[in-house]
Amino acid sequence: MPITGENLIGAAARRGEGETFRAVEAATGQSLEPAFASATPADVERACALAAEAFDTYRETSLEDRARFLEAVADAIVAVGDELIVRCMAESGLPRARLEGERGRTVGQLKMFAGVVRDGGFLEARVDPAQPERKPLPRPDLRLRQIAVGPVAVFGASNFPLAFSVAGGDTASALAAGCPVVAKAHPAHPGTSELVGRAVQAAVKQCGLPEGVFSLLMDSGISVGQALVADPRITAVGFTGSRRGGVALMQTAAARPVPIPVYAEMSSINPVVLLPAALEARGRDIGRAFVGSLTLGSGQFCTNPGLILALEGAGLDGFLEAASAALKETQAATMLTPGIHKAYCAGIAALEANPAVTTLARGLAGGTHQGQAALFSTTAEAFLADHTLAEEVFGAASLVVRCPDLAAIRAVLERLEGQLTAAVHLDEADHDAARALLPVLERRVGRILVNGFGTGVEVGHAMVHGGPYPATSDGRTTSVGSLAIHRFLRPVSYQDLPAALLPAALRDDNPLKLWRRQDGKLTAPGA
Ligand SMILES: NC(=O)C1=CN([C@@H]2O[C@H](COP(=O)(O)OP(=O)(O)OC[C@H]3O[C@@H](n4cnc5c(N)ncnc54)[C@H](OP(=O)(O)O)[C@@H]3O)[C@@H](O)[C@H]2O)C=CC1
Numbered sequence: 318m319p320i321t322g323e324n325l326i327g328a329a330a331r332r333g334e335g336e337t338f339r340a341v342e343a344a345t346g347q348s349l350e351p352a353f354a355s356a357t358p359a360d361v362e363r364a365c366a367l368a369a370e371a372f373d374t375y376r377e378t379s380l381e382d383r384a385r386f387l388e389a390v391a392d393a394i395v396a397v398g399d400e401l402i403v404r405c406m407a408e409s410g411l412p413r414a415r416l417e418g419e420r421g422r423t424v425g426q427l428k429m430f431a432g433v434v435r436d437g438g439f440l441e442a443r444v445d446p447a448q449p450e451r452k453p454l455p456r457p458d459l460r461l462r463q464i465a466v467g468p469v470a471v472f473g474a475s476n477f478p479l480a481f482s483v484a485g486g487d488t489a490s491a492l493a494a495g496c497p498v499v500a501k502a503h504p505a506h507p508g509t510s511e512l513v514g515r516a517v518q519a520a521v522k523q524c525g526l527p528e529g530v531f532s533l534l535m536d537s538g539i540s541v542g543q544a545l546v547a548d549p550r551i552t553a554v555g556f557t558g559s560r561r562g563g564v565a566l567m568q569t570a571a572a573r574p575v576p577i578p579v580y581a582e583m584s585s586i587n588p589v590v591l592l593p594a595a596l597e598a599r600g601r602d603i604g605r606a607f608v609g610s611l612t613l614g615s616g617q618f619c620t621n622p623g624l625i626l627a628l629e630g631a632g633l634d635g636f637l638e639a640a641s642a643a644l645k646e647t648q649a650a651t652m653l654t655p656g657i658h659k660a661y662c663a664g665i666a667a668l669e670a671n672p673a674v675t676t677l678a679r680g681l682a683g684g685t686h687q688g689q690a691a692l693f694s695t696t697a698e699a700f701l702a703d704h705t706l707a708e709e710v711f712g713a714a715s716l717v718v719r720c721p722d723l724a725a726i727r728a729v730l731e732r733l734e735g736q737l738t739a740a741v742h743l744d745e746a747d748h749d750a751a752r753a754l755l756p757v758l759e760r761r762v763g764r765i766l767v768n769g770f771g772t773g774v775e776v777g778h779a780m781v782h783g784g785p786y787p788a789t790s791d792g793r794t795t796s797v798g799s800l801a802i803h804r805f806l807r808p809v810s811y812q813d814l815p816a817a818l819l820p821a822a823l824r825d826d827n828p829l830k831l832w833r834r835q836d837g838k839l840t841a842p843g844a
């Protein structure tokens with residue numbers, strides 16, 4: 318499939334008339350062909366108008382048709398073939414195996430949402446039948462279902478060019494909810510974005526859906542994204558990226574005459590607590606496993622273990638020795654963009670220059686665009702006194718906080734901002750300590766995990782990939798897993814509607830065979 322550098326607006330491919338730009342080969346910094354042209358305000362206008370036009374038809378597609386569409390998107394992405402992986406490797410610097418895995422996750426995610434749609438549980442149908450005889454007042458007939466919120470703007474993330482990008486989790490969950498999507502390609506991987514966008518566009522056509530169900534806009538800067546979020550037809554936003562970018566979009570969304578929600582996944586340092594019995598028993602093994610997680614994808618995961626909390630002692634010494642030895646042998650790896658590499662180097666330099674911080678180990682040095690892993694340590698006292706030590710350094714860098722006692726671990730956790738994950742390494746003898754920390758962790762993070770690390774999010778029904786601000790802009794939701802669909806739904810109640818006007822989900826004969834809450838009681842279809 319040729320990459321043309323065009324914007325995909327509904328069924329059309331239109332060359333933008335804005336600034337032109339090229340993708341950059343991550344490993345070399347060389348420009349790649351072809352030139353992409355940024356979308357203009359008229360392109361944004363057209364994409365949003367088509368999305369609004371498509372909305373009422375798309376949101377009322379049958380559950381089966383919508384599920385088949387999601388499956389068709391998945392199949393079309395696979396059908397792009399190796400070209401997608403090759404282009405994505407060049408643009409992101411990520412290795413083949415990682416990207417093939419990520420494509421599998423992207424496709425699996427779309428198929429999972431197809432299952433969610435077929436199941437129909439997300440509609441949360443409720444029926445409170447009328448009670449005309451009720452005293453002192455009769456009860457009206459009340460029925461509730463969830464409907465799609467409207468067109469959604471999705472910002473592709475730089476660090477997951479497939480699974481968190483054009484047809485990633487935000488797009489899959491929005492389409493599953495019944496929302497048209499206008500995606501903004503990340504300029505770090507515009508060719509990958511176009512290939513995936515064309516696959517979605519083909520699936521829209523193949524399924525006979527209105528063309529406005531999907532559009533993809535290119536931009537080398539921020540004006541298209543800003544215009545999208547400000548457009549009155551956009552009703553919600555999905556974003557993964559920097560805190561600065563996410564907050565800017567939240568402000569634009571809040572300043573609109575009609576404010577809308579922005580579901581932004583932003584910064585997180587993902588504390589890892591090493592409890593004493595576990596550390597004593599297998600500190601060295603944990604140290605080696607930690608370096609594996611830290612350096613995965615050159616550390617460019619928002620779930621990266623950026624903060625380690627442990628009690629001083631022989632167990633911690635063993636952990637640090639093993640982690641430092643493993644880290645020193647870690648090859649430097651190409652980072653996603655020169656900008657991300659520069660920000661990483663600046664973050665490392667700031668830690669190295671901090672008198673309260675000791676450099677424990679550096680990975681092997683690499684080329685111009687490669688990130689060199691780093692492990693630092695400090696004391697709990699110093700950490701609590703300097704808020705800059707809690708800032709995310711995006712890349713393979715982590716800070717170990719040496720704590721004199723469990724109270725210090727707790728104090729550090731209490732001081733942290735909201736996080737996506739917290740990991741606790743424990744043995745049975747650590748259960749009391751863990752029990753005492755759990756309430757703090759529940760207040761701080763979206764996912765608590767034991768004897769592992771947060772990188773590699775499972776796409777499932779019980780997953781939360783979210784957390785209190787600034788991990789995300791709204792800690793009540795998730796961007797991964799089937800619960801993500803709820804970001805793009807809202808409840809509508811129907812009071813005393815004649816049977817002929819009721820949506821299928823709420824009819825007495827329950828033609829969609831849904832589990833429904835009937836007069837407050839969860840009821841099987843046909844019961
Ligand atoms: N925690 C996490 O999950 C991640 C964190 N990051 C952090 O973000 C830094 C930069 O990486 P990057 O991926 O480019 O993230 P950004 O947040 O800078 O960009 C993400 C997307 O949002 C757009 N954008 C950014 N700011 C604005 C704005 N003010 N108005 C409208 N659109 C905007 C960008 O457009 P454009 O690029 O065209 O400006 C891009 O499409 C990294 O160094 C890292 O610190 C990055 C990825 C994931």
Ligand SMILES: O=C(O)CCC(=O)C(=O)O
Pocket residue numbers: 474476477481557617618619620771772773774775782
């Ligand atoms: O760890 C993962 O699998 C996902 C990480 C993520 O969401 C991110 O880096 O943006």
